[in-house]
Amino acid sequence: FFFLMIRRPPRSTQGVSSAASDVYKRQVSTQSTWDFQWCQRRSMGKESKSQFSLKKVKQYILVGRAKPVAGQKEEPKVYRMRVFAPNTVIAKSKFWTLMRKQKKIKHTGGELIAIHEVIENPSKSVKVYGIVLRYQSRTGYHNMYKEYRDTNICGAMSQMYMDMAGRHRAREETIHIVRTCVVPESKIKRAETKSFTNGNVKFPLLNRISRPPIKKFKAFARAKRPTLFLQQNNSDS
């Protein structure tokens, strides 16, 4: 019976978010991703060896509940959470932190029913991911809405963490993800994202430093200074 509950399709997020009310709220993963067997099959799928997306975090789905107490009339409610974490250990930790804060269920008084990694298809198309997050700065808590272009949600998440660290000195521990979604072109908010979504985007490559194709061939010292204008204006490729 609990497995039936696990297989139920994801419900839409509850409540209204003032920070992202215009943003399309559809979950990235479709109904089939909640299926454990589907996840297993996906994990055996082929991915190009040279995938370049940043892979700081993985997407996990955790399902847990409070331990049933003898004499309790109702079965404890089962909760499912979508977590972005680099590994299962941290994912579990985040899950129980939230359970404790929101549902008053402690790790000791609860049980984790299932933890699945959600693996997206390898990159076929570029999407714009909108991420609503809440982070703690040195002086308080702030909500943010950020957009990133990437081929998968984990790549976008990784970008977000790097971005937050760089711009706001916010480390991973202080960032809580409220909501993520795929943003359709018409609803993109940020100018930079919009400009790259434009089909006619073009720019030259500047300040090019040529490097050897394999790290092994990297020279410790070179006789000449690097030429930074390679492959730019040659009429022949």
Place this chain on the structure above:
Amino acid sequence: MCIRDRVSTQSTWDIQYLRDLMGFKRFVQAGRVAYINYGVDHGKVCVIVEVINSTRVLVDGPTLGVPRQVISLRRLALTDHLLKVAKGIHTKALEIVIKKNDLVKKIGESSWAKKLASQKRRAELNDFERFQVMMLKRQKAYLVNKDIAQSHGAKPKKVSAKKPKESKQQSNMKPITITYLHIRK
């Protein structure tokens, strides 16, 4: 603010500036053919399918041996070739465009590809062939120095090295054509 930021947020005026005044001819854009310089697929040619951001692009090479993937612009070298494709084109559609434009042939004819081929040939030489190359170089040097000594003030001329009369390996050897700059006294 660097040019890259200006390019992404402003109008086509900047592109014109870059092209006409600054002389940039090769742009990162959907349909641009690029060589992969680094990584697993280095040495291969691919087509930029979509620009993700100022550092990464989605790239694909259906008949070129490159799987569809995200790659850093740092790993790419842009070429002159530009295919007319819509951004985000699917692999199958791109394959048709590549075939239609005869891209594989065009790239094979480019000097870059020829240089790569000659580098590869050099690496494949066996000991005897290397000896042959050495002899040819020696002959060439002799002819060149002879010409310099004989023609102070005369115009430079093209000298072809004489091939040694060998049997089978000869067909593999590339003819060496020497042009040299006249060394002024």
